[in-house]
Amino acid sequence: MGKRAYNFNAGPAALPLAVLERAQAEFVDFHGTGMSIMEMSHRGAVYEGVHNEASSRLLQLLGNPQGYKVLFLQGGASTQFAMIPMNLLTEGKVGAYVKTGSWANKAIKEAKLIGETVVAASSEEDKYMSIPDLSKLQLPENAAYLHLTSNETIEGTQFTQYPDTGSVPLIADMSSDILCRPFDLSQFGMVYAGAQKNLGPSGVTVVIAREELVNDSPKHIPSMLRYDTHANNNSLYNTPPSFSIYMVNEVLRWIEEQGGLQAVEKNNREKAALLYDAIDNSGGFFRGCASKESRSLMNVTFRLADEELEKQFIKLSEQEGFVGLKGHRSVGGLRASIYNAVPYDNIKALVDFMNHFQQQNG
Numbered sequence: 001m002g003k004r005a006y007n008f009n010a011g012p013a014a015l016p017l018a019v020l021e022r023a024q025a026e027f028v029d030f031h032g033t034g035m036s037i038m039e040m041s042h043r044g045a046v047y048e049g050v051h052n053e054a055s056s057r058l059l060q061l062l063g064n065p066q067g068y069k070v071l072f073l074q075g076g077a078s079t080q081f082a083m084i085p086m087n088l089l090t091e092g093k094v095g096a097y098v099k100t101g102s103w104a105n106k107a108i109k110e111a112k113l114i115g116e117t118v119v120a121a122s123s124e125e126d127k128y129m130s131i132p133d134l135s136k137l138q139l140p141e142n143a144a145y146l147h148l149t150s151n152e153t154i155e156g157t158q159f160t161q162y163p164d165t166g167s168v169p170l171i172a173d174m175s176s177d178i179l180c181r182p183f184d185l186s187q188f189g190m191v192y193a194g195a196q197k198n199l200g201p202s203g204v205t206v207v208i209a210r211e212e213l214v215n216d217s218p219k220h221i222p223s224m225l226r227y228d229t230h231a232n233n234n235s236l237y238n239t240p241p242s243f244s245i246y247m248v249n250e251v252l253r254w255i256e257e258q259g260g261l262q263a264v265e266k267n268n269r270e271k272a273a274l275l276y277d278a279i280d281n282s283g284g285f286f287r288g289c290a291s292k293e294s295r296s297l298m299n300v301t302f303r304l305a306d307e308e309l310e311k312q313f314i315k316l317s318e319q320e321g322f323v324g325l326k327g328h329r330s331v332g333g334l335r336a337s338i339y340n341a342v343p344y345d346n347i348k349a350l351v352d353f354m355n356h357f358q359q360q361n362g
């Protein structure tokens, strides 16, 4: 095998090497069936075993709360931006949103096409460099739900605690930080994530929802866009993205082998501290974008003195085997995405590179 890249891609992103190797070993002949998992019927017992294992492993990692269902859907987290209001924003209700940045805005934009929305809190004034204080949040009485984006992948901010919304279901887009730490699922009506950061490859979107939110959708919605179609058919109404779901199951197994979510969080905190300390201790050569109390454990956004120097940083980093350090095209700057599967040693290598770059250019 050739040398693995120092992969800091934002998504699709690094997967655990152990998972890739296991998938490779099982690729051509899955468990003695004489075929790949990709080549078998999604209605057969072998595939269904994997499918059900993935959903029970996920609930197990979250402490097996009662009354929740896992759905495996397609169309990415972006389709959830529309499915949530289509299914839950019924006549006379309003969809409440926390406006924290690029992805929250995309969710709001879709909801506006479907029904009435309200921005319950926003960090727009702060150019989305922080998470707004939600401790005194006022929700409209007719709120169908409160939607937030637990981690803004582009800006590099992350919630550290979630608001108490009482009887209003709390919904979180956890696409870029799901399973980066333990969280109390019982606080949420629904959480969802495109798999391609912390859960596996692209192609599947995981929804975990309280049963009553997904068991009975308005009848005018087309079948594939109704939650109840998927909830009442174990996500097997149509052909699921079987290989992606198999990979999610393997990533979940890997998380268990790491010692579960507490162990994963400890690693993530160590990794993030290493990189943020390097930024903070650079005497202003590197500058973190997000305000300190809202910094993401997953997407570390930072800048150099000017765009020319940033270009040079990216060019040199690529020559040294670092991938994905360019910030999102909408905000510029630099970004290192350090999801669960990115090893500590890769961040150590990045910090060494940053120090060297500063010595040469500082």
Ligand code: PMP
Pocket (backbone or CB within 6 Å): 011, 075, 076, 077, 078, 079, 103, 149, 151, 152, 153, 173, 174, 175, 176, 194, 195
């Ligand atoms: N929400 C967040 C927070 C994201 O980071 C992304 C993808 N980068 C999306 C939604 C969109 O996900 P998808 O590409 O799966 O539609």
